[in-house]
Amino acid sequence: MDWYPRHRRDLPWRNTRDPYAIWLSEVILQQTRVKQGLPYYLDFITSYPTVQELAAAPQDEVLRHWQGLGYYSRARNMHHTAQQVAGEYNGQFPGSYVELLKLRGVGQYTAAAIASFAYDEQVAVLDGNVFRVLARVFGVTQDIAAPASRKIFQQLADKLIPADQPAEFNQAIMEFGAIQCTPAKPDCLFCPLQTECYAFQHGLVQELPVKSKAKAARTRYFHYLVLRHNDTLYMKKRGPKDIWEGLYDFALQETDSAELPAASIVDAIEGLGGRLAINLAEEPTTAMRHILSHQKVEARFHPVWLSEPLVPEAAVAAGLVAYNALDIERLPKPVIITNYISNTRF
């Protein structure tokens, strides 16, 4: 806490006690670096200065603002939570850690952050930075990826957090982990905790914290049929229980391999009542890769020019709608789709 005032970064969400602004920043910063998250935070707080305004926004618009941050379920949960606060709670965020936990998408970390930063409640936050600092300074060897370890770290942090400055303590330990006690190259040489740090004293800085490896990502092969008629492209909104829920992509065939026989494309187009205006074999396909936390998507885009619009009933059944360029710009899309569209001349 002595170190913090001299080293803290001046970040906009640190200069407020508004639980909405704090909550917004925490949702955006989960699994996102400050540098990447900052412009998104500024965009959201400017576009939706109050929780009521965020709640009233259409979901597509919220997802469009979120585009590029990934983990889109966070954006949907965020929107749902805003509606919950605006409706059930009359626009006021719940006033304690326990009550905050009842909000959708608000876990222990976020509830502790809001409760301490906005209300000065004495609850210790635990994020990746805090786990690392505690593991190193106190020599805790439990696997930080194991759910059972959380209790040990929480008890330790709860013992440390002072009653009179809980917000300052939480900010300080997180910032210390973010810029001093970093994962790969901690600045041990100029560290005020050097003499009492277990990891430094025992030569275990690189070994701590202990974290078991995540499972290998599975590979999925997405074949997109980019159906075009005149100045429109057919796109569809992705459904629930899969990645990119609520975002827009093209007609999709998922297979076990990177190749898709031309006959499958022709079958799919005929199934939609479409008529080809081109020789498929002459159209170059585009391959792109997108890596998510648990999946690797190998996408191949197959441009398909149609001489007539799709049969309306078949298009509706497949969830496909023809959009012009202006509409497409406004739709929320996975990054891979945005990249494909911006790299392709239509």
Ligand code: SF4
């Ligand atoms: S001495 Fe090194 S490992 Fe220990 S707290 Fe300081 S920066 Fe982290």
